[in-house]
Amino acid sequence: MLPYRDSKLTRVFLICFFIAIALYAYFEARGILFGPTIQLTQTATQVSTPYVEITGTTAHIATLTVNGQGVPVTEAGAFDIPFALSPGFNRIVLDASDKYGHSTEKVLQIVYSAPSGSSSLSTTTAATSTSANSTISTSSRQSASSTQR
Numbered sequence: 051m052l053p054y055r056d057s058k059l060t061r062v063f064l065i066c067f068f069i070a071i072a073l074y075a076y077f078e079a080r081g082i083l084f085g086p087t088i089q090l091t092q093t094a095t096q097v098s099t100p101y102v103e104i105t106g107t108t109a110h111i112a113t114l115t116v117n118g119q120g121v122p123v124t125e126a127g128a129f130d131i132p133f134a135l136s137p138g139f140n141r142i143v144l145d146a147s148d149k150y151g152h153s154t155e156k157v158l159q160i161v162y163s164a165p166s167g168s169s170s171l172s173t174t175t176a177a178t179s180t181s182a183n184s185t186i187s188t189s190s191r192q193s194a195s196s197t198q199r
Contacts, residue, residue, distance in 0.1 A: 062175040062178055081110040085152030088114075096161045097135070104131040104142065104158065108135040 090106040100148055108127045115121060116131055119177060139198045140160045147153035 052118045081148065082150055083171050084110070085150075086111040086146040086148045086154050086156060088156040089145050090144075090156060090158060092158060093160060096163060098163055098165065100133060100135050100162060100164070102160065104133055104144075105129065106144075108146055112149045113147050113149050117143055135160060137162055137164045 076132050087109045089107060089108070090104065092104050092106070093103065104116070106129060108123055108129065111123065111127070113120065114118070114129060116133070121129055121131055125142065138161065140162060142158040144156045144158065145154075147154060
């Protein structure tokens with residue numbers, strides 16, 4: 051028999067040892083347990099510029115996509131994405147997945163209100179497009195009627 055087998059110090063040491071092993075196992079398995087995470091620093095919901103920088107950090111990911119397109123991520127998990135907005139409501143979907151098949155999605159909704167000078171430009175463009183379409187349809191009708199004769 052060992053004289054130190056029943057000592058309280060040995061019991062305390064063994065209990066601390068097994069608690070440390072359990073905490074280390076939890077620390078290593080948290081990527082599997084919780085899956086990937088996305089944290090955005092972008093908080094604006096309404097902007098007046100056509101371009102925004104979407105920045106943030108990720109953890110425990112294998113791939114990150116924005117609206118279906120792959121995005122490079124640093125080894126520390128940081129990303130910086132320049133994004134061109136269309137006038138009105140914009141919905142940007144960030145999707146992260148890990149190597150175990152878990153995925154998470156973060157949706158960023160931004161309203162781009164164009165300055166008042168830009169709206170007349172888009173109206174002119176729309177009117178030009180409409181008149182070009184009517185010209186095309188008129189010429190196709192003329193060629194169809196000339197073939198019937």
